[in-house]
Amino acid sequence: MQRSPEIGPSHADAKAYGTFYTDAQIAEFLAWWGIRTGTESVLDPSFGGGVFLRAAAKRIHGLGRNPRQLVHGVEIDHVVHRSISKKLGDEFGIPPQNLMAGDFFHQQGAARFNVVVGNPPFIRYQNFSGESRQIALKRALALGVRLSELSSAWAPFLVAGIAQLRPGGRLAMVAPAELCHAGYAKPVLEYLGRTFERVTFLTFEQPLFPDISESTILVLAENRGDHQAVFRHRDFQHPGALSPVAEKEGSNIPGAKSVDAEALQSGDIRFIQYLIPRKCRELYAELSESAGIKLGQVADVGIGYVSGANDFFHVGPDEVSKWDLPEPFLKPIIRRSRALRGVSLTRRDWRENLRTGEASYLLHVTGDQPLPQQVRRYIEDGESQGFHLGYKCRNRTPWYRVPHVRRPDAFLSYMSTRSPRLVANEAEVFAPNSLHGLRLHQQTEFAPESLAGAWQTSFTRLSCELQGHALGGGMLKLEPTEAERTMLPKFAMDPLEALALTAEIDRWLRTSDDARAQAEADRFILRDRLNLTKAECSLLSDAVISLQRRRTT
Numbered sequence: 128m129q130r131s132p133e134i135g136p137s138h139a140d141a142k143a144y145g146t147f148y149t150d151a152q153i154a155e156f157l158a159w160w161g162i163r164t165g166t167e168s169v170l171d172p173s174f175g176g177g178v179f180l181r182a183a184a185k186r187i188h189g190l191g192r193n194p195r196q197l198v199h200g201v202e203i204d205h206v207v208h209r210s211i212s213k214k215l216g217d218e219f220g221i222p223p224q225n226l227m228a229g230d231f232f233h234q235q236g237a238a239r240f241n242v243v244v245g246n247p248p249f250i251r252y253q254n255f256s257g258e259s260r261q262i263a264l265k266r267a268l269a270l271g272v273r274l275s276e277l278s279s280a281w282a283p284f285l286v287a288g289i290a291q292l293r294p295g296g297r298l299a300m301v302a303p304a305e306l307c308h309a310g311y312a313k314p315v316l317e318y319l320g321r322t323f324e325r326v327t328f329l330t331f332e333q334p335l336f337p338d339i340s341e342s343t344i345l346v347l348a349e350n351r352g353d354h355q356a357v358f359r360h361r362d363f364q365h366p367g368a369l370s371p372v373a374e375k376e377g378s379n380i381p382g383a384k385s386v387d388a389e390a391l392q393s394g395d396i397r398f399i400q401y402l403i404p405r406k407c408r409e410l411y412a413e414l415s416e417s418a419g420i421k422l423g424q425v426a427d428v429g430i431g432y433v434s435g436a437n438d439f440f441h442v443g444p445d446e447v448s449k450w451d452l453p454e455p456f457l458k459p460i461i462r463r464s465r466a467l468r469g470v471s472l473t474r475r476d477w478r479e480n481l482r483t484g485e486a487s488y489l490l491h492v493t494g495d496q497p498l499p500q501q502v503r504r505y506i507e508d509g510e511s512q513g514f515h516l517g518y519k520c521r522n523r524t525p526w527y528r529v530p531h532v533r534r535p536d537a538f539l540s541y542m543s544t545r546s547p548r549l550v551a552n553e554a555e556v557f558a559p560n561s562l563h564g565l566r567l568h569q570q571t572e573f574a575p576e577s578l579a580g581a582w583q584t585s586f587t588r589l590s591c592e593l594q595g596h597a598l599g600g601g602m603l604k605l606e607p608t609e610a611e612r613t614m615l616p617k618f619a620m621d622p623l624e625a626l627a628l629t630a631e632i633d634r635w636l637r638t639s640d641d642a643r644a645q646a647e648a649d650r651f652i653l654r655d656r657l658n659l660t661k662a663e664c665s666l667l668s669d670a671v672i673s674l675q676r677r678r679t680t
């Protein structure tokens with residue numbers, strides 16, 4: 128996606144409207160795929176700079192027809208609408224009445240288009256508010272799609288776009304990759320599944336839109352009607368690889384493979400699984416079945432506390448002594464994943480982190496106990512700086528009592544360039560929501576340290592890549608639900624052996640030799656306990672490397 132200087136979105140509205148413009152190459156491919164005869168009426172429900180409408184007009188023209196009466200669009204940004212409508216009128220003769228200014232959710236009439244193309248607005252639920260949002264969710268509900276309050280704008284947009292299609296129609300759109308994995312997107316995936324005969328998802332090794340942190344895919348859905356769709360998937364290296372496809376006659380995407388639609392909808396599989404060799408996929412599935420256990424069966428994963436004003440509540444040693452803050456009101460914390468090293472975070476680690484600023488204290492007031500003078504003075508100083516007026520603080524009483532401060536058994540980093548870190552909380556410290564916290568189930572046989580050891584196996588590292596999701600910038604994000612789905616090897620080990628294993632792995636992790644830590648974990652657990660061969664371990668670790676490389680390059 129790009130912001131074109133010539134026809135760029137107007138002013139500050141661009142962000143509020145979730146505006147990112149699509150490259151002509153992608154728009155042309157989608158228009159080529161959607162428009163087959165040149166007689167189809169086409170809609171872009173949010174046409175922005177008009178790249179899809181231009182591509183559609185060119186495609187229709189190329190098929191020997193006149194696009195004038197066939198190309199339609201809607202755009203909410205009035206400044207952009209005005210300038211682009213004029214250009215489309217000048218260039219292709221598209222009449223102004225075909226190009227509506229306003230909110231697509233307000234413009235719902237009968238289904239009258241054969242093709243819907245475009246790239247919906249990317250507005251997160253926090254910013255997707257007001258009447259537009261209410262209408263959008265109601266509109267989706269009327270179509271039988273119950274979307275959660277956490278839905279981003281693109282989700283009802285896609286649903287409402289599909290509803291504009293006549294029977295037999297085609298949808299060819301850009302969509303965020305979270306369509307295929309976010310919990311809130313499940314009803315959209317199901318709607319696609321029951322509304323089309325065939326849906327093909329195209330993923331790309333190189334991001335389609337390098338400038339945004341959202342990872343995106345292309346959705347090609349054909350033959351609107353009452354169906355149980357066949358889902359297919361094909362991965363391309365880059366959008367340039369679409370050109371040879373568009374030179375062929377038919378609209379079938381060569382090399383697209385069938386995907387288990389039910390498993391995709393339930394979150395049990397992701398497209399990324401199809402990017403590793405079949406042999407490895409089978410080994411992973413077999414291992415999961417016979418010797419694997421989900422992290423969620425061992426522990427609950429949740430986010431850390433939300434202070435609402437970290438600059439006020441997180442105090443370093445200098446502030447502690449300056450304000451003479453008493454110890455019972457201070458909780459030791461770690462703040463960033465950089466503080467996580469080894470298999471276990473020790474008290475000594477925490478003190479070292481305190482020196483580097485990765486750790487500090489949380490000012491923690493509980494109950495209604497009287498506050499010592501020093502704490503009162505610190506709070507008054509905070510109020511004089513307006514900390515009590517922030518959203519979280521002003522919505523709780525008293526504003527300076529941070530809720531849900533619980534000590535986890537282990538920490539998990541949730542944004543990583545390499546593999547996420549899982550580290551036992553030997554230091555008994557706390558963490559804000561910049562880290563996930565694990566609370567082990569009572570009946571589990573895993574000690575936090577052996578869990579952290581098992582986390583280093585190539586089996587679990589591969590599972591993190593498969594369950595987490597890549598952000599546009601190459602980071603791997605692991606939401607709590609995704610973390611709970613990651614697989615661990617289940618193995619029996621006597622306490623002395625477990626101690627030796629964790630000590631060995633701890634040593635390598637602390638020297639940042641992650642590869643060696645993984646090799647040791649594989650040797651101890653996968654080979655000696657679960658009888659995997661060296662070649663099988665290599666199959667798993669090669670897959671980890673290839674997925675990490677794909678994500679980060």
Ligand SMILES: C[S@@+](CC[C@H](N)C(=O)[O-])C[C@H]1O[C@@H](n2cnc3c(N)ncnc32)[C@H](O)[C@@H]1O
Pocket residue numbers: 136144145146147148149171172173174175176177178179201202203204229230231232245246247248249259
């Ligand atoms: C991601 S951009 C895509 C623009 C264009 N289709 C493209 O791909 O280059 C999304 C567009 O949706 C428009 N938009 C946002 N909310 C809208 C709404 N409720 N109705 C119509 N257009 C909307 C924005 O102004 C923006 O132009």
